[in-house]
Amino acid sequence: MNVLMTGVGGQGIILASDMLSEVMMRSGCDVKKSEIHGMAQRGGSVMSHVRFAERVDSPLIPFGGCDILLSFEELEAARYLKYLKKDATVIINQYRLAPPAVVSGSRKYPDVVPFLRERTPNIHLVPGTAIAEEMGNARGVNIILLGLLSTLLDPPESAWYDAINSMLKEKIRAANIEGFKRGRQIKIQ
Amino acid sequence: MAFFISESSQGEYVMKKILSGNEAIARGAFEAGVSFISAYPGTPSTEILQTVANEYPAIHAEWTPNEKVALEVAAGASYAGARCMAVMKHVGVNVAADPLMTLPYTLIRGGFVLVSADDPELFSSQNEQDNRHYARFAKMPMLEPSTSQEAKDFMVEAVRISEEFETPVMLRTTTRISHSMGVVELGGENGCRTPSLERHPAEWVMLPANARARHPVIEERIRSLKVYSDASPLNVMEMGSPKLGIISSGVAYQYAKEALPHASFLKLGLSYPLPEDLVRKFAAQVDELWVVEELDPFMEEQVKALGIDCHGKDRLPLCGELNPDIIRGAVMGIALQDGDQPDLPPRPPSMCPGCPHRSMLWALKRNKCFIAGDIGCYTLGFLPPLSAIDTCLCMGAGINHAHGMATVFGPGKEKIVAVIGDSTFYHSGITGLLNLAYNKGAALIVILDNSTTAMTGSQDHPGTGVTVRGERTVNLDLENLVRALGIGWVRTVDPYDVKQTRKDVKEALAFEGPSVIISKAPCVLLKSRNVPGRALTVDTDACTGCKVCIGLGCPAIEFRDEKAHISDMCVGCGVCADLCAPGAIGGEK
Numbered sequence: 180m181n182v183l184m185t186g187v188g189g190q191g192i193i194l195a196s197d198m199l200s201e202v203m204m205r206s207g208c209d210v211k212k213s214e215i216h217g218m219a220q221r222g223g224s225v226m227s228h229v230r231f232a233e234r235v236d237s238p239l240i241p242f243g244g245c246d247i248l249l250s251f252e253e254l255e256a257a258r259y260l261k262y263l264k265k266d267a268t269v270i271i272n273q274y275r276l277a278p279p280a281v282v283s284g285s286r287k288y289p290d291v292v293p294f295l296r297e298r299t300p301n302i303h304l305v306p307g308t309a310i311a312e313e314m315g316n317a318r319g320v321n322i323i324l325l326g327l328l329s330t331l332l333d334p335p336e337s338a339w340y341d342a343i344n345s346m347l348k349e350k351i352r353a354a355n356i357e358g359f360k361r362g363r364q365i366k367i368q
Numbered sequence: 369m370a371f372f373i374s375e376s377s378q379g380e381y382v383m384k385k386i387l388s389g390n391e392a393i394a395r396g397a398f399e400a401g402v403s404f405i406s407a408y409p410g411t412p413s414t415e416i417l418q419t420v421a422n423e424y425p426a427i428h429a430e431w432t433p434n435e436k437v438a439l440e441v442a443a444g445a446s447y448a449g450a451r452c453m454a455v456m457k458h459v460g461v462n463v464a465a466d467p468l469m470t471l472p473y474t475l476i477r478g479g480f481v482l483v484s485a486d487d488p489e490l491f492s493s494q495n496e497q498d499n500r501h502y503a504r505f506a507k508m509p510m511l512e513p514s515t516s517q518e519a520k521d522f523m524v525e526a527v528r529i530s531e532e533f534e535t536p537v538m539l540r541t542t543t544r545i546s547h548s549m550g551v552v553e554l555g556g557e558n559g560c561r562t563p564s565l566e567r568h569p570a571e572w573v574m575l576p577a578n579a580r581a582r583h584p585v586i587e588e589r590i591r592s593l594k595v596y597s598d599a600s601p602l603n604v605m606e607m608g609s610p611k612l613g614i615i616s617s618g619v620a621y622q623y624a625k626e627a628l629p630h631a632s633f634l635k636l637g638l639s640y641p642l643p644e645d646l647v648r649k650f651a652a653q654v655d656e657l658w659v660v661e662e663l664d665p666f667m668e669e670q671v672k673a674l675g676i677d678c679h680g681k682d683r684l685p686l687c688g689e690l691n692p693d694i695i696r697g698a699v700m701g702i703a704l705q706d707g708d709q710p711d712l713p714p715r716p717p718s719m720c721p722g723c724p725h726r727s728m729l730w731a732l733k734r735n736k737c738f739i740a741g742d743i744g745c746y747t748l749g750f751l752p753p754l755s756a757i758d759t760c761l762c763m764g765a766g767i768n769h770a771h772g773m774a775t776v777f778g779p780g781k782e783k784i785v786a787v788i789g790d791s792t793f794y795h796s797g798i799t800g801l802l803n804l805a806y807n808k809g810a811a812l813i814v815i816l817d818n819s820t821t822a823m824t825g826s827q828d829h830p831g832t833g834v835t836v837r838g839e840r841t842v843n844l845d846l847e848n849l850v851r852a853l854g855i856g857w858v859r860t861v862d863p864y865d866v867k868q869t870r871k872d873v874k875e876a877l878a879f880e881g882p883s884v885i886i887s888k889a890p891c892v893l894l895k896s897r898n899v900p901g902r903a904l905t906v907d908t909d910a911c912t913g914c915k916v917c918i919g920l921g922c923p924a925i926e927f928r929d930e931k932a933h934i935s936d937m938c939v940g941c942g943v944c945a946d947l948c949a950p951g952a953i954g955g956e957k
Contacts, residue, residue, distance in 0.1 A: 187715065200386050204551050210386060212549040215491045221717035221748065222923055237626035238548035238619070241692045254712060261707050277926050280713040283753060283918055284927035294710045
């Protein structure tokens, strides 16, 4: 299984993909995960490849190999189309962060759904950021989206709480578990 | 992250952990009994020393001002009998190349490992050099892990080889190894060596007579290592179909394995010196031979020098990273199927909202300066609309560029300026400034002092007064250091005070002789930052749409419907408000 997480530096993608990797390792899979640090942290595009199976060789997902794309930002969902499997599940957080060319007024923020539709019919826009804001912390969007993602994967709900408990400091655990549960309630067809 | 206990393939219980390649190297150092680690931060190598500092308190860890120092202090620890490691990114090895080329001539006591983290695809670097050449150039063995598990295991093996052959060993990773995570089965600790004072003048005093006698020793050693490499368990044949044979190393092996699972492989973990007999044996068993490697044809040329014909860089790219699709396409002779990609607005990294570099670069730009840049976040000031960086070559080069240019133009002709960050200044700017003063230069040098090594994720340095482990230490007085180097005009300015900053820049440019402005404000990503952290707002009725604020290139200011808008990313530094002629920006939400 190949999961691609995309978004913008600072959205908490790395922690979300760390947590997914931990859960899949604990459920007995070989796991590899790859992303780029460094300059990407300065508000640039971020992409994290997470692969799990009995055995994983390449840390990068081959083109056409991505089963699930989880995008934390709308535009970033369409930046890596070549990785998508035909009929891949695409989950897009409804959140638009204008890139520099849009900020300066020289380009319009594009509607990316038509591009994605050429690859797969399974596209779901979800209000992750709105839920996070309603819960009082816009930065909690990563755990909400992870909660949603968990409903598409095999490990039982409890495995995720084990990972949250082992990876997060005690004072932020309760808020993250709450966010995770809210994410699990998001319904996609 | 907690340990996780599970059953191994042999039915024993093992501790497993998901580690990045860098974390695995740190773990390997711990298991190998390394007791001394030195490094200068540089992507993708930075997390190795950080992991050691955070997780292995028994190991001495230090950020050094640059990679030359890192390599030399580690060599000292080795001479004293301790196991040690010096860690740097690929271009850092260039800085350390002077001691590196002679170190193999000298006697290594405690195991010495140089970790070189290369950056194919230049995710965060100024070039794409292939540091495997350094192993051959310096005549030292090189190990190339292809997974996190191997990163840990090879680190242990590197220390062992170093002590057995009394040679420094290079552990070469790439961004995809250093920053990828994988499952690692942990091992036990091997124990440290107790340091002891010995004297080996013939092996440690590299004057011509001694070095001449040592040269044959390293030639003989590399011959022995070639034999060792042939038998090393790190170099393995995995026979699949005899139709296609692939020699590979590092992450390229994993890509090739994914792309062509039925092929036969000669996987090289100890890739220099090349195991020549093993290569011959493998080549004889396959119909078509390929060497699959990222960047230069390092192994391919050595294979060809053995008189063995093979494919490699005739079909594979010399530039950038490989991936399974590129390899499959090249070997199978099919075009890459990556489909049409829509034309989307790019999202390059940029200086953060509230970054103190922005207003200083803007002030220099307003004075029509030519700005020689350096390595750090401020290099991103190159991007439009700021477009404020005119050169960037390597660590410390900006000051010297500025001096060279200003000298040939003559006094007062052009406004030549250099900008350099505090960490970069301590790394290799001090000698340049000394030269500028000594040779009666006239450039203005702006030291962008944000009290951290920001680009690599906020590491301490000699100007922060704190060590890698957070202990208080001496705090360098930058202004006095600059004066001591011979600079007569020095002023520390607050870059958020836009008006005063512009005045100071004008005065410095008018000064005959070299001048230094220290632009002092902590990085906005530091907890100690001095900006309010609350977003400003635009009074859209007052906004005339003049776009002066847009010229700052701040990601928090958006131009929409002919008006400026400020997003929640704003931290309230107030620079745009100071520039806004109609006074439309202000207040708090």
